Amino acid sequence: MLETIEVKVQAFGILKDFIMDSSFSLRKGAAVSELLQRMIEKYGESFQNTLVDRETKQIHPSICILRDGKIVSDLNEELKDGVKVTLFIPVSGG
Numbered sequence: 170m171l172e173t174i175e176v177k178v179q180a181f182g183i184l185k186d187f188i189m190d191s192s193f194s195l196r197k198g199a200a201v202s203e204l205l206q207r208m209i210e211k212y213g214e215s216f217q218n219t220l221v222d223r224e225t226k227q228i229h230p231s232i233c234i235l236r237d238g239k240i241v242s243d244l245n246e247e248l249k250d251g252v253k254v255t256l257f258i259p260v261s262g263g
Contacts, residue, residue, distance in 0.1 A: 171197075173194045173196060173197060176193050176199075177254070178191060178192065178204070178208070178255075178256070180257065181258075187208075199247070220232060233258065234255070235256075
């Protein structure tokens, strides 16, 4: 039997418009990149276009991803059971 983990997802700003579920079941040992791929599969092309830079095919540089409140610098970071992943686009201005 395949072991799974439960990952909680929280989003803010425009990304919140896409996030309909607050958790995902993933295989044990899954990386942040696998979670993002599952989210793209679930939420579709509009979500992908918001998340991924069309030219570089990388996560858009304006997207901030946190794992339990700490910035994710490597999408290959392994997720643990019960972890919370937060997605948002930082806002600045006056």
